[in-house]
Amino acid sequence: MPTVIRDLMSTPPVQADGDDTLASVARRMADANIGSVIIADKGDVVGIVTERDLLRAAAVDRDPATEPARRWMTPSPDVLGPDEEAEVAWSSLSDHHYRHLPVMSGSDLVGVVSLRDLMGIARLRPADETSEEVPRGLEGVVVAETAVGDVRGLEGFFHYRQYSAVELATHRSLEDVWYLMAEGELPSREQSVAFGTQTAALRQIPPGLAAQLPALARLSQPLDVLRTAVSILGGELGWPPTHEGDEGALAEQALRLCAVVPTVLTATYRLQQGLDVVPPRTDLGYAANYLWMLTGAEPTAIQARALEQYLVLTIDHGFNSSTFTARVITSTGADLAAAICGAIGALSGPLHGGAPSRALDMLDTIGTPERAEAWVRNAVEHGERIMGFGHRVYKTDDPRSLFLRNVARQMEAPLVNFATQVEQTVVDVLAELKPGRRLYANVEFYAGVVMAACGIPRQMFTPTFASSRAIGWTAHVVEQAADNRLIRPAAHYVGPAPPQPVPALTPR
Numbered sequence: 001m002p003t004v005i006r007d008l009m010s011t012p013p014v015q016a017d018g019d020d021t022l023a024s025v026a027r028r029m030a031d032a033n034i035g036s037v038i039i040a041d042k043g044d045v046v047g048i049v050t051e052r053d054l055l056r057a058a059a060v061d062r063d064p065a066t067e068p069a070r071r072w073m074t075p076s077p078d079v080l081g082p083d084e085e086a087e088v089a090w091s092s093l094s095d096h097h098y099r100h101l102p103v104m105s106g107s108d109l110v111g112v113v114s115l116r117d118l119m120g121i122a123r124l125r126p127a128d129e130t131s132e133e134v135p136r137g138l139e140g141v142v143v144a145e146t147a148v149g150d151v152r153g154l155e156g157f158f159h160y161r162q163y164s165a166v167e168l169a170t171h172r173s174l175e176d177v178w179y180l181m182a183e184g185e186l187p188s189r190e191q192s193v194a195f196g197t198q199t200a201a202l203r204q205i206p207p208g209l210a211a212q213l214p215a216l217a218r219l220s221q222p223l224d225v226l227r228t229a230v231s232i233l234g235g236e237l238g239w240p241p242t243h244e245g246d247e248g249a250l251a252e253q254a255l256r257l258c259a260v261v262p263t264v265l266t267a268t269y270r271l272q273q274g275l276d277v278v279p280p281r282t283d284l285g286y287a288a289n290y291l292w293m294l295t296g297a298e299p300t301a302i303q304a305r306a307l308e309q310y311l312v313l314t315i316d317h318g319f320n321s322s323t324f325t326a327r328v329i330t331s332t333g334a335d336l337a338a339a340i341c342g343a344i345g346a347l348s349g350p351l352h353g354g355a356p357s358r359a360l361d362m363l364d365t366i367g368t369p370e371r372a373e374a375w376v377r378n379a380v381e382h383g384e385r386i387m388g389f390g391h392r393v394y395k396t397d398d399p400r401s402l403f404l405r406n407v408a409r410q411m412e413a414p415l416v417n418f419a420t421q422v423e424q425t426v427v428d429v430l431a432e433l434k435p436g437r438r439l440y441a442n443v444e445f446y447a448g449v450v451m452a453a454c455g456i457p458r459q460m461f462t463p464t465f466a467s468s469r470a471i472g473w474t475a476h477v478v479e480q481a482a483d484n485r486l487i488r489p490a491a492h493y494v495g496p497a498p499p500q501p502v503p504a505l506t507p508r
């Protein structure tokens, strides 16, 4: 028997008045855990507001507390009857690109049917008929549920688990936040000490990889070496596909990987400089040990803490490109090393993690504050991106950049005053030449200023970012593996119309 709308719809439908605000509509959606609210006037359906409408309003910075639902609703939507076949809903939803439709029995509103409700029977239909259109670059698209953390772009806020990342960076050590990401809660004092001891003992590079490192270091840059090294690490330690292993074993692999990454990176750097490799010390915290292995000297407490705060701030950041990459790879059941290799590759790009050294290069090129405006204007007018500015999610100040600017000031980083002047110039010029785009300094702009003041050379900026982000990546891998579904979207084919006859090869 064909499925009818009554079997699929959510009921009772949640309603609002056209004059209700978007904030109140959003609350009703959240309370009822549904994606749309019907706008009714004296019992008549006059429109429908969906999650997508809330996003549209947010994207143009409308205040949900004052914005009336009427302004954002789809007016006079198609209406379905409860006894109509699901097929009718498919046609209506796909013809109009709707995602939700009210269901009326006579003059009574009895339910709402959504594209999601229809997904259960989707596999009966060819893929191209069930596809949903999403924005290029997946901007604003929700692709999973996560308890690792999130970013609220319009508020300039991000969090790890239930804690503000900025507060964590202010009050806690890297190890504590690492524990939070791995275990889901902050450690007690005793747990913190035990975790520090446990992870410090995992810092040594296993012998097979250690033997390969000098040859790898001769061939490429530290981040590329790390990608290859992680691959070797997974092979040497016999990490099985996540699909086959158990959760506890995967969590152990994650700790091992995150503990070894700094050792691999700093050893690679020193090998490339023709210096002796400095082995890890177990009596130093993560950040101090990082600087020790890199420079061969004990850092000052100020440097170690500044780096630690940078590292805490960069552990995780929503579904950024590298994290998403790690989750996509994990979703295939591949092993942890494969997922992290992919993530490192994604991070290396200048639109993602490859910007901090370029931002510092830019400061060098500008040279003095008076030259900043002409330089930036010329670059933007020639279609260039200013490195360390703009963000896919933040349309206000990036909280990481604000925090790191303060860190740089407190440690009296040599470049901080110049960088602050250039930042203001770039923001002003971008506001004039790219009006409405809301482009501000992102994490990368002051990252380089802080790292340089900690004694980290430029070629190690993005690798250092990778070492803290590995903690976030692995938390996501563990989460994806625990509740997996293959991530496999679709694409619009836009080439010449197929099938075209395959030309026969003419004889020579």
Ligand code: ACO
Pocket (backbone or CB within 6 Å): 137, 350, 351, 352, 353, 354, 355, 380, 384, 385, 386, 387, 388, 389, 390, 391, 392, 393, 430, 434, 437, 439, 442, 443, 444
């Ligand atoms: N300099 C100049 N113009 C910019 C910049 C920038 N840094 N960033 C964005 N714009 C402009 C774009 O040219 C575009 O203008 P248009 O509408 O006239 O075409 C508009 O702002 C919107 O830009 P998009 O590319 O659509 O924004 P998107 O969300 O895709 O990009 C990104 C975000 C990649 C970070 C971008 O801002 C950028 O390239 N920044 C420079 C590189 C950088 O700093 N990367 C580090 C990011 S932080 C991180 O990943 C850890």
